[in-house]
Amino acid sequence: xxxxDITEREERPAMVRFEKxxxxxxxxxxxxxxxxxxxxxxxxxTPPYSKDLFEHKVTxxxxxxxxxxxxxxxxxxxxxxxxxxxxxWKKGEETPLDGTSVKNWSAITPxxxxxxxxxxxxxxxxxxxxxxEGTRRLGMGGVDLKNKARAYVQAAKxxxxxxxxxxxxxxxxxxxxxxxxxLSEKMEILGQRLEAMKxxxxxxxxxxxxxxxxxTDILDESAAVYDVKPAALPEKTPAEQYEVKFGKKPHHxxxxxxxxxRLSE
Numbered sequence: 109x110x111x112x113d114i115t116e117r118e119e120r121p122a123m124v125r126f127e128k129x130x131x132x133x134x135x136x137x138x139x140x141x142x143x144x145x146x147x148x149x150x151x152x153x154t155p156p157y158s159k160d161l162f163e164h165k166v167t168x169x170x171x172x173x174x175x176x177x178x179x180x181x182x183x184x185x186x187x188x189x190x191x192x193x194x195x196x197w198k199k200g201e202e203t204p205l206d207g208t209s210v211k212n213w214s215a216i217t218p219x220x221x222x223x224x225x226x227x228x229x230x231x232x233x234x235x236x237x238x239x240x241e242g243t244r245r246l247g248m249g250g251v252d253l254k255n256k257a258r259a260y261v262q263a264a265k266x267x268x269x270x271x272x273x274x275x276x277x278x279x280x281x282x283x284x285x286x287x288x289x290x291l292s293e294k295m296e297i298l299g300q301r302l303e304a305m306k307x308x309x310x311x312x313x314x315x316x317x318x319x320x321x322x323x324t325d326i327l328d329e330s331a332a333v334y335d336v337k338p339a340a341l342p343e344k345t346p347a348e349q350y351e352v353k354f355g356k357k358p359h360h361x362x363x364x365x366x367x368x369x370r371l372s373e
Contacts, residue, residue: 120237126198349371
């Protein structure tokens with residue numbers, strides 16, 4: 109999307125500043141017989157994309173804001189934002205900005221930054237959406253500054269989804285790496301167990317392929333099940349016959365019925 113395609117203005121909260129002013133306390137003045145002043149908090153409100161400035165007593169203004177929230181004319185988030193601004197001001201802290209401060213913008217010079225602050229344009233987003241009057245207040249370089257701000261905002265919109273996608277991919281890679289590490293650990297443990305089993309008696313059985321030891325090899329089954337006729341066997345013992353036929357002694361866990369079955373195969 110081209111820079112000039114940014115034509116719609118986003119809804120933004122009004123910019124607010126607060127200050128304390130001495131106001132005559134009429135009741136106290138009447139009682140004292142002289143003018144007595146008291147400090148009253150005021151809010152200075154600048155609507156978005158406007159040069160206008162409205163001043164109100166803080167208490168009265170917040171009452172009106174609350175009414176506007178109930179009637180749906182003001183976003184509740186804006187009301188909360190203005191309350192945070194007021195609380196920060198009372199604590200002597202800076203007002204939180206709705207956007208990126210021009211003070212942190214490396215694309216402008218210190219003089220341009222001061223010009224923007226003097227014009228009450230505090231964020232890059234506000235500059236990008238400034239009206240013609242706001243741009244004129246910035247002088248001859250106002251249009252260039254506004255175009256830079258638009259480019260900055262558009263770049264943020266274009267790269268935002270990519271940043272989110274990159275973060276999601278990094279999370280997936282991290283999960284996959286954890287799974288691989290877990291499998292590697294299990295494989296290592298399995299290898300250690302197989303190495304330890306080399307010294308066990310079962311490891312001495314070296315049968316040809318297709319003659320692995322199974323559960324039936326160590327069960328005490330009857331020779332009659334496999335229709336083996338002892339009378340037809342030579343006078344040698346089944347173990348001796350097994351050694352002659354297969355070239356090695358049968359496993360010591362083999363039952364005689366199992367040996368007879370193997371001899372009859």
